[in-house]
Amino acid sequence: MENISRPLTIHSWPKAIAHVDADAFFASCEQAVNPELKGKPVITGKERGIVAAASYEAKAKGVKRAVNLFQAKKVCPDLIMLPSDYEIYSLFSVRMFEIFRRFSPDVEEYSIDEAFIDLTGLRRSFHGSYRSIARKIQTTVEKELDITVSIGLSVSKVLAKIASKHKKPKGLTAIPGREIHRYLADLPVDKVWGIGANTAAHLRKLGQNTALKFSRKDEEFVKKHFTKPHIEIWHELNGRSIYPVTTEERSGYKSISKVKTFTPPSNDKSFIFAQISKNLENACIKARRHNLAATRLIILLRRKDFKDTGIEIKLTRPTAYPAELFEPLRKGFIKTYNPKIFYRSTGVVLAGLMPAGSIQRGLFDDGTRIEGMRKIYMAVDKISERFGKHTLQHCSSLPAKLQAQHEGKRGDIPNRKTELFSGENKRQRLGMPLITINI
């Protein structure tokens, strides 16, 4: 069947796109801020109980991403485990992107530690090859931020991504149009950006197990078996740039979600509901912090077998107040929950977000009640800011909190005091304002 979505724009002139990927970003930031950690196996993610990022020293000892701390410690007994400090990482991120923009205005902040930079046409102004510009970017970041990055350079974003992964850390790989085949020949399809496990399986069934084989298929074949996303990837693999480097910053969140796994899996109705109300409270706190209100509420229950069940609820009024959301939450929960099934995690998504300021009051809304709620939550947020999250919380979440405290006594929750102190030291070094918290 003919694919009649938007026509593809293929740039006729070869582009020069750099993909910059920071090496073990979170761990590197920690090491840059605290030089004593240099050369040592470090991971972040302690507060989540899993490895979020591992330094190259830790990776060398077999520590992998997303494994739990117990296993990590087992393969690497001298592992230094740190809680994530997103404020610090964001600061590094901002500074890194600032450096990129000295080289080109076309910088796409793809994630906290990755960027695409369109260098097309900049050779003249920098008196050198694209490769030398990339090298300059690399050395500037290392000199100014004391972290290293790997850079891939090619004619499309997908190829630039492949290039940056080719050698790490501190790699610099250029894939010119003529050499594309050399880099795709041994590349399994699922290593290509945008091709996941499902599409990879589909491709393998069609006999296409390497990126090169896939890229060499003709357009008719590709259109017959795939839809837009993968047709675009196919073009990009062939050096035809489809994806533009988009400089415009992301306009806030489209959705905010909070999920949490509990062990062991449970079918206890009130316990599970407590978990999900806590998810809701957390999601609402985040939404209010960003001045957003949700128009849709999605409830998720992940079953023991990792299958997700859920329900989406349209809200009568955009809101980020748990008090207004508990009723829909409860109704949706009852519809979804099955006492015979064991669940391993719960989650909540606040979707259809809109700026909280622009909410129109409905004809039948109780103005006084809403105003009262606004005031209450303003106070709640203020108190939480001063005394820590969940100083105040809703009764329905209480069983979840008690469980967390119980775990804390067993040492699963990091010690608050030491964390604050180390945080303060880092902030001082970075010249960030100190926050005094009285507990």
Added chain:
DNA sequence: TCTGGGGTCCTAGGACCC
């Protein structure tokens, strides 16, 4: 890969309208 948490985008199909 026996699997944590937080996001985005795309598509098919149904509802509804002319």
Added chain:
DNA sequence: TCTGGGGTCCTAGGACCC
């Protein structure tokens, strides 16, 4: 009452990413 053809909007859910 049944019959076309076609458009738009919405939603569920898949797939993928870091």
